[in-house]
Amino acid sequence: MAEVLVYVDHVDGAVRKPTLELLTLARRIGEPVAVALGAGAADTAATAAEYGAVRVLTADAPEFADYLVVPKVDALQAAYQAVNPAAVLFPSSAEGKEIAARLAVRIGSGIITDAVDLEQGDEGPVATQSVFAAAYTTKSRITKGTPVITVKPNSAAPEAAPAAGAAEALEVSFSEQATGTKVVSRAARESTGRPDLTEAAIVVSGGRGVGGAENFPVVEALADSLGAAVGASRAAVDAGWYPHTNQVGQTGKTVSPQLYIAAGISGAIQHRAGMQTSKTIVAVNKDAEAPIFDLVDYGVVGDLFEVVPQLTEEVKTR
Numbered sequence: 001m002a003e004v005l006v007y008v009d010h011v012d013g014a015v016r017k018p019t020l021e022l023l024t025l026a027r028r029i030g031e032p033v034a035v036a037l038g039a040g041a042a043d044t045a046a047t048a049a050e051y052g053a054v055r056v057l058t059a060d061a062p063e064f065a066d067y068l069v070v071p072k073v074d075a076l077q078a079a080y081q082a083v084n085p086a087a088v089l090f091p092s093s094a095e096g097k098e099i100a101a102r103l104a105v106r107i108g109s110g111i112i113t114d115a116v117d118l119e120q121g122d123e124g125p126v127a128t129q130s131v132f133a134a135a136y137t138t139k140s141r142i143t144k145g146t147p148v149i150t151v152k153p154n155s156a157a158p159e160a161a162p163a164a165g166a167a168e169a170l171e172v173s174f175s176e177q178a179t180g181t182k183v184v185s186r187a188a189r190e191s192t193g194r195p196d197l198t199e200a201a202i203v204v205s206g207g208r209g210v211g212g213a214e215n216f217p218v219v220e221a222l223a224d225s226l227g228a229a230v231g232a233s234r235a236a237v238d239a240g241w242y243p244h245t246n247q248v249g250q251t252g253k254t255v256s257p258q259l260y261i262a263a264g265i266s267g268a269i270q271h272r273a274g275m276q277t278s279k280t281i282v283a284v285n286k287d288a289e290a291p292i293f294d295l296v297d298y299g300v301v302g303d304l305f306e307v308v309p310q311l312t313e314e315v316k317t318r
């Protein structure tokens with residue numbers, strides 16, 4: 001069976017959930033070979049193996065931490081040359097997409113970004129994308145070179161499938177460009193203790209209907225009862241009620257959780273673009289004609305200040 005390279009997104013050896021999803025999807029098109037780079041890379045092997053990696057290529061060097069993505073592109077190119085894979089998969093993070101794009105240029109391949117599903121077709125991997133503000137679903141196949149594909153978080157449920165997956169050292173020699181852009185400082189964002197918006201299995205978002213920053217704790221309380229991330233519409237963000245990092249939509253983040261709850265959000269096309277691929281959508285809106293109701297699996301017509309706290313209390317009793 002052909003091997004498929006899978007880029008491992010990890011923090012000091014702790015593999016992030018989108019990579020587990022990617023390993024799960026990779027098994028549909030071949031045998032996953034994981035590539036982990038930077039501090040703690042070798043520590044990812046056990047987890048990668050648990051999710052089906054037949055090998056885990058690892059490399060650590062100061063360049064990975066001290067410079068922007070080019071050293072990682074060099075490493076991916078080395079892995080590509082060593083493995084000669086049937087496809088190369090990345091999580092659709094900002095970093096994953098940049099490495100993927102640069103790798104595709106270097107190896108002369110086509111690229112598909114932001115896939116939401118992956119399957120093996122007669123002539124190679126077929127990627128599903130949600131396009132034009134999620135108005136259409138397309139299926140595409142790369143016809144030039146080795147397919148390079150990035151996949152959005154929450155596109156598949158991670159399923160374990162233990163494989164051999166021992167760590168193997170990957171030899172990397174860095175290109176001249178590798179040390180071109182140095183990282184001068186890193187500032188960790190203050191943690192809210194909530195999951196990352198783009199990776200969360202559940203997202204609770206608030207819109208203009210929330211009425212002010214002082215009312216967002218109503219949305220946060222429901223999110224916390226569900227272990228969810230908090231999102232916001234652009235109207236809420238533009239009004240200064242919630243940070244831009246939490247904006248969902250065309251000019252914000254794209255989320256695809258198992259459950260998306262929209263409170264006081266009308267459902268404008270630009271908002272839909274960021275959440276339409278959520279598996280189950282619930283809306284609370286006092287206007288029965290709000291366009292969000294065209295999209296939902298469950299809708300509650302009512303005042304969010306009555307409905308949301310009741311929901312929170314109900315969830316807490318379970």
Ligand code: FAD
Nearest residue numbers: 207208209233234235249250251252264265266271286304
């Ligand atoms: P509104 O449209 O004002 O809706 C508020 C809703 O709350 C209403 O339906 C109302 O019935 C309901 N409501 C009010 N009070 C209550 C209550 N007490 N209980 C329950 N319901 C209540 N928008 C985004 O969200 N994300 C984007 O990334 C984005 N990008 C954009 C990019 C461009 C180029 C443009 C032009 C627009 C973009 N927008 C984006 C803006 C978008 O068009 C909408 O203006 C925005 O989504 C509206 O936000 P909202 O639904 O919170 O507000």
